[in-house]
Amino acid sequence: MYYYTHMDIAPKGPQAARLRQRKFQRLRQFPIPPDLLPGSLSLTHRRCGQPTCHCAADKKGHPVWSLTFMAGGKKRVERIPPEWVEEVQHRVEAGREFKEAVAEVFAANAQLLALWRKQQGR
Numbered sequence: 001m002y003y004y005t006h007m008d009i010a011p012k013g014p015q016a017a018r019l020r021q022r023k024f025q026r027l028r029q030f031p032i033p034p035d036l037l038p039g040s041l042s043l044t045h046r047r048c049g050q051p052t053c054h055c056a057a058d059k060k061g062h063p064v065w066s067l068t069f070m071a072g073g074k075k076r077v078e079r080i081p082p083e084w085v086e087e088v089q090h091r092v093e094a095g096r097e098f099k100e101a102v103a104e105v106f107a108a109n110a111q112l113l114a115l116w117r118k119q120q121g122r
């Protein structure tokens with residue numbers, strides 16, 4: 001079932017104007033990004049186990065990049081091939097910015113609601 005209640009939240013004043021301006025600035029900035037990634041990218045080092053490999057004598061071992069993220073309520077770690085790291089890093093950073101933008105829009109909406117209620121004296 002679909003229904004829509006139109007609620008015209010339109011508080012006035014400089015704080016409301018600021019919140020609204022920020023909100024639409026953010027909305028323009030982020031339409032619907034299709035390729036963003038969650039989580040964080042990290043670098044660890046691991047020995048491969050080959051006795052003849054240079055890493056057997058190294059302190060660190062081979063660099064291994066991983067993307068750690070939540071999916072279906074579970075923490076997952078995915079190895080990222082070195083040649084993908086730059087692109088994945090971009091997408092993770094963009095994903096973080098997007099989440100922050102969404103949170104800011106939601107918070108602005110809630111603050112606008114609060115201002116509107118106060119201004120309406122309800």
Ligand SMILES: [Zn+2]
Pocket residue numbers: 047048049050053054055056062
């Ligand atoms: Zn090795």
